[in-house]
Amino acid sequence: MNLARRDIQHNIGRFVLTTVGLGLLLMVTMGMGGIYRGLVQEATSLVDKMDADFWVVQKNTRGPFAEISRVPVNLEDRVLTVPGVMTSNAFVSHTIQREHRGKPLRITVQGLAWPQDKGSWLPLVSGRSLAQAHYEMIADESLKLHLGEKIKFGKDVYTVVGLTRAMTSPAGDGMAFFTLQDSQAIQFDIPAEAVRLERSARYARAQKMDVGRTSPQTIKRALGSSSQIPALAMPSVSAVVVKVKPGFNPDYVQSVISKWPDVSVYSSQTQRQFLVGGIVARSRRQLGLFRILLIIVSAIIMSLILYTLTIDKLHDIAMLKLIGARNSVILNLIMQQALLLGVLGYAVAYIIGQWVFPLFPRRVVLVPIDLWVLGLIVVAVSIISSMLGIYKALTIEPNEVLA
Amino acid sequence: MNRNSVSSNSLEAESLTKRYGSGHTEVVAVGNVSLNVAKGEIVALLGPSGAGKSTLLTLLGLIRPPDTGRIVIDGKIVFENNRAKVNVRRFRREKLGFVFQKANLIPFLTAFENVRLAMDINDQPAKVSRKRSKELLEYLGVAERAQHLPCKLSGGEQQRVAVARALANSPSLILADEPTAALDSVRGRQVMELFRKVAHEQHAGIIVVTHDHRALDVFDRTIEMEDGKLKR
Ligand SMILES: Nc1ncnc2c1ncn2[C@@H]1O[C@H](COP(=O)(O)OP(=O)(O)OP(=O)(O)O)[C@@H](O)[C@H]1O
Ligand SMILES: [Mg+2]
Numbered sequence: 001m002n003l004a005r006r007d008i009q010h011n012i013g014r015f016v017l018t019t020v021g022l023g024l025l026l027m028v029t030m031g032m033g034g035i036y037r038g039l040v041q042e043a044t045s046l047v048d049k050m051d052a053d054f055w056v057v058q059k060n061t062r063g064p065f066a067e068i069s070r071v072p073v074n075l076e077d078r079v080l081t082v083p084g085v086m087t088s089n090a091f092v093s094h095t096i097q098r099e100h101r102g103k104p105l106r107i108t109v110q111g112l113a114w115p116q117d118k119g120s121w122l123p124l125v126s127g128r129s130l131a132q133a134h135y136e137m138i139a140d141e142s143l144k145l146h147l148g149e150k151i152k153f154g155k156d157v158y159t160v161v162g163l164t165r166a167m168t169s170p171a172g173d174g175m176a177f178f179t180l181q182d183s184q185a186i187q188f189d190i191p192a193e194a195v196r197l198e199r200s201a202r203y204a205r206a207q208k209m210d211v212g213r214t215s216p217q218t219i220k221r222a223l224g225s226s227s228q229i230p231a232l233a234m235p236s237v238s239a240v241v242v243k244v245k246p247g248f249n250p251d252y253v254q255s256v257i258s259k260w261p262d263v264s265v266y267s268s269q270t271q272r273q274f275l276v277g278g279i280v281a282r283s284r285r286q287l288g289l290f291r292i293l294l295i296i297v298s299a300i301i302m303s304l305i306l307y308t309l310t311i312d313k314l315h316d317i318a319m320l321k322l323i324g325a326r327n328s329v330i331l332n333l334i335m336q337q338a339l340l341l342g343v344l345g346y347a348v349a350y351i352i353g354q355w356v357f358p359l360f361p362r363r364v365v366l367v368p369i370d371l372w373v374l375g376l377i378v379v380a381v382s383i384i385s386s387m388l389g390i391y392k393a394l395t396i397e398p399n400e401v402l403a
Numbered sequence: 404m405n406r407n408s409v410s411s412n413s414l415e416a417e418s419l420t421k422r423y424g425s426g427h428t429e430v431v432a433v434g435n436v437s438l439n440v441a442k443g444e445i446v447a448l449l450g451p452s453g454a455g456k457s458t459l460l461t462l463l464g465l466i467r468p469p470d471t472g473r474i475v476i477d478g479k480i481v482f483e484n485n486r487a488k489v490n491v492r493r494f495r496r497e498k499l500g501f502v503f504q505k506a507n508l509i510p511f512l513t514a515f516e517n518v519r520l521a522m523d524i525n526d527q528p529a530k531v532s533r534k535r536s537k538e539l540l541e542y543l544g545v546a547e548r549a550q551h552l553p554c555k556l557s558g559g560e561q562q563r564v565a566v567a568r569a570l571a572n573s574p575s576l577i578l579a580d581e582p583t584a585a586l587d588s589v590r591g592r593q594v595m596e597l598f599r600k601v602a603h604e605q606h607a608g609i610i611v612v613t614h615d616h617r618a619l620d621v622f623d624r625t626i627e628m629e630d631g632k633l634k635r
Contacts, residue, residue, distance in 0.1 A: 001516055001523060003509075010511030010552070319507045322466060323568070324496025325524040399466045401507055402457065402580075 003329070004336035007313065018305055019341060023348025025301065026378065029294040030349050031357060033370045036287045038363030043170040043275040046093075046110075047268055049121065053250050054242040055091075055266045056257055064093055064238035065170050065271070066278045071263060075240050076113070082256050084248030089113035090237040092183045095173055100151060107143060107176045108169035109153075111183030111237070119162070119177050127162030133179055138162035140174035154189030158182070170279050172362045180237070199223050295377060303385035306338050310389030314396055322398035334390050335383070342382030346375055412475070413576050413608025414440040419462050419472035421455075432458040433469070434631040440576070440608035445599050447619055448612045450628035456612045459628065460578045463610070464499055465491040477575035496525045500569030500607075502579040506561035508553040514540060514564045515549040521571035532571075539567040543597065559590040566594060570601060577601070577609040588617060595621040 008015045047065075055064070056071065056079055063069020079088040092111030097104055112119050112130065119129040119138050127147045130136050137158045139145045149160045158178065167175045178186065190198075202222040206212035212219050242257075242265075244250045250267075257265040266274070276284075310317070317330055350371070357364035421433040432455040440446050450456050461467040463474060465481060474482040477498055481489045495501075508517045515536050522532035540546045543563040545556075553561055562582060569577055579598065583591030595611065595618045602609045602623075611622070619625055627634040 001512070001519060003512075003520075006516070007511045315507075316509050316511075319509065320524070321492065322495070322501060323521055323524070324492050324494070324499075326492060329524055399461055402461070402466075402503065 002336070003333045004340065007333070008337065008340070015341075019344045020348055022298070022302065022305070022341060022345035023352065025294070025298050026345050026349035026374070027353045027356070029291055029298060030353050030366065030371070030374055031360070031364055032287050032291040032294060033374065034353075034357060034364035034366050035360070035362065036284055036291075037365035037367050037370065039172075039280050039283055039287075040276055041166075041365050042168040042172050042363050043280050044272050045166060045168060046170075046175070047271050047275065049123065049167065050241060050268075051121070051243075052241040052268055053244045054254060054257065055268065055271050056240040056242060056263050057238070057266070059262055059264050061264065062266075062274045062278070064091060066274045069238050070236040071238070071240060073237050075237075075263065079240050079242055079257065082253055084244050084250075084253045085242055086245040087116060087241075087243045089117050089241045090180055091239040091241045092180055092187070092237045093169070094183075094187050094238075095169060095171065096153070096186065098153065100145075105143065106173040107139075108171075108173045109183050109186050110175050110177045111180035112177050114179035114181070122162070122164045122167065122177065124162050125165045127160070129162055130177070130179060131161070134182055135159060136161045136178070137182075138164060138177040140164045140167045140176065142168060143174035143176065153186045156182070156185065166363070168363070170275055184237075295381070298378075299381045299385050302338075302341065302381055303388050305341065306334065306382075306386045307389045307392070309337060310334055310386075310393055314393065315401065317393045318396050318398050318400040321396070322401050327394060330393050331390060334386050334393060338382040338386035338389075339379065342378045346378045411442055412439050413442045413444070413477060413606075414438070414463065414610075415473075415475040416463060417473040419459070419469045419474070421458050421462055421467065421469050423458075431631050433462060436472075436628075436631070436633055438626070438633065440610060442575070442608055443602050443606040444623045445602040445609040445611065445621070447622040447625040448610055448628060449614070449616075449625055450634075454628040455631040456628050457580050458631075460580050460610065460612060463576070464501060464578045465495055496521070497572060498575045500572070500574035500577040502562070502565050502569045502577070502582040504581040504584045506553065506558075506565040508561055508564055508568075510553055513550050513552055514545060514556065514560075517553070517564055518567045518571055521568045525572050527572075535571065536567070539570055540564070543567050558585045559587075562586060562590075562594060563597075566597065570605075573605060573607075575607055577607050579609065579611040581612050581614065583613065583615060583618075588615070591615055592618050592621070 056075065057063040057069040058071050061067050061069045073090055076088050076090045079085055090111065090113050093108060095106060095108045097106045099105065114130065114133055122129065122138060124138070125141060127138070129138065135156055135158050137160055139160050141163050145151070145160050147160055147163060150157050169175055199222065203219060206219045206222050242253070244253050254265055254267070257263065320330060353366070357366070416436065416438045419433055419436045420431070423430045423432055436459060448456050448459070458467070462469045465487065468487065469482065471485070472482070473480065479489065481487065481494060509520065512520060518536040518539055519532045522535065537546065537549070540549050543566060545560050545563050548556055548560055553564070556564065562585065566582070577598070583594050586594065598609050598611060599621050601607060
């Protein structure tokens with residue numbers, strides 16, 4: 001005959017309610033850990049998925065994620081000349097917020113180095129990778145767009161041809177993949193009037209200058225499209241992503257590029273550290289603090305619950321002592337209830353979490369090690385928080401029955 | 404003194420004293436009381452309120468330590484020189500049975516389990532404890548209520564379950580403090596007669612504190628207490 005079980009059966013309603021309450025509290029604690037893991041995963045998912053060996057960025061910046069980096073498009077070709085480099089692709093990424101179906105839609109626009117890169121490395125859940133140089137996009141599920149849907153960005157309409165899973169920017173926005181040119185068109189989309197104004201300003205400037213007076217052809221050119229002006233810089237990209245040929249020493253490639261005075265080169269590992277250490281670090285500390293607070297709150301609440309459970313039984317416990325029960329009988333009664341409460345609360349947390357966490361706007365990732373650690377903490381807290389009740393129970397005199 | 408003497412007494416108490424409080428508020432609840440109860444003897448302990456009857460019972464039951472005196476139960480010195488000579492918790496579960504005015508049953512256990520618990524905590528095998536609990540409840544006429552929780556039992560039924568619990572480990576000494584106060588006189592008398600039967604059949608010493616003078620014929624002997632002292 002198990003006293004702890006019989007007592008719970010007798011007060012089943014209260015016990016269930018208490019367990020569910022504690023479970024919800026633990027679920028929040030569990031969720032905090034999951035949110036942190038999700039944050040890291042979201043932050044690093046692109047770097048991890050791209051699986052590049054090196055990132056070449058603007059000198060002394062920690063771009064392209066942690067801060068803005070600008071490098072010329074042709075850096076791509078320059079990197080390709082380094083012996084051992086297999087691929088070298090321009091990387092463009094920027095976040096836009098547009099209105100779609102009456103709701104704000106945040107998209108991180110990602111350029112793919114078409115035609116070498118068609119996005120075949122992306123984790124597609126449906127549809128296909130890019131098949132033409134323009135007006136196609138691969139969108140992440142989290143953007144809630146569907147296959148075949150057409151969206152207008154700037155002056156052009158793009159069709160969703162593929163859907164990915166779990167591709168989010170470090171800030172948690174869903175990604176959409178375009179060809180590099182399209183992504184730049186979206187980024188540098190300038191209204192017609194702005195273009196006209198810029199051209200006439202150019203024309204006016206040129207007329208005042210030597211070059212304008214001596215070569216009227218140039219002035220004429222200035223009135224045309226900016227891409228036809230050789231002197232103007234090509235639109236820049238954020239970074240160049242490098243893969244080394246198998247069998248070649250990556251350190252050599254890195255040492256060559258790192259000697260170039262206009263760029264910095266980082267390994268994917270370093271890039272991950274920038275993301276986790278920079279963007280995520282403060283959120284991580286914040287969430288960590290919250291978790292500790294929640295665990296303390298859980299512990300206090302558990303102590304109170306277990307204390308009141310014990311106090312309610314104090315008369316019975318005194319009676320048990322009076323008829324000669326060992327302390328172990330009383331200890332078991334309280335401790336078993338404490339552990340049962342902890343374990344069931346944890347189970348409730350896990351089960352409800354499985355159901356609730358996917359509904360969270362940002363990713364919640366439950367990692368086995370986190371679950372284990374929280375489980376151990378719950379067991380420890382169950383034991384510690386039953387101490388108050390146990391102390392009370394072990395110090396009560398059997399003659400209190402007679403009072 | 405001869406520790407190994409086989410005594411025919413269930414209880415031998417010598418000059419027990421218990422004071423509550425100190426200084427101006429000091430109360431001598433039990434003053435120099437000596438008392439013997441033979442095996443198989445049932446004794447009524449009478450006396451006005453505040454006489455010290457309950458206190459005396461807690462001293463004899465090793466629930467409170469006396470300030471002075473010596474207690475021998477079933478031939479074994481259990482208290483002497485201000486010190487318990489045995490593990491009191493263990494001694495209580497093995498050798499003593501208690502019944503109080505209130506049944507004090509464990510509310511989340513059935514009648515049957517309440518009786519069984521006394522044997523379980525005394526390390527009786529489950530088979531034995533189950534059989535004996537059933538027998539005891541039958542003996543006390545509450546067998547058909549065995550699977551009910553205490554809150555579903557009448558006061559008299561609860562009290563009989565409490566008696567069954569007190570008898571569970573075949574104690575050498577049973578201490579009952581106004582066990583029938585909550586019962587009507589017929590039920591009260593039944594319980595008293597039951598105690599008598601237990602004393603005579605199982606050779607236990609029984610002390611019953613009672614105010615019910617109508618049932619005194621049940622007892623082998625009556626002793627009276629007043630102001631903490633036994634009246635001669
Ligand atoms: N815990 C205590 N602290 C202080 N004084 C106490 C305590 N318990 C009992 N007393 C005092 O000791 C004396 C004896 O009390 P006791 O309860 O033994 O009397 P009793 O004979 O059982 O009375 P009743 O018939 O009313 O139950 C009383 O004067 C009482 O006030
Ligand atoms: Mg009394």
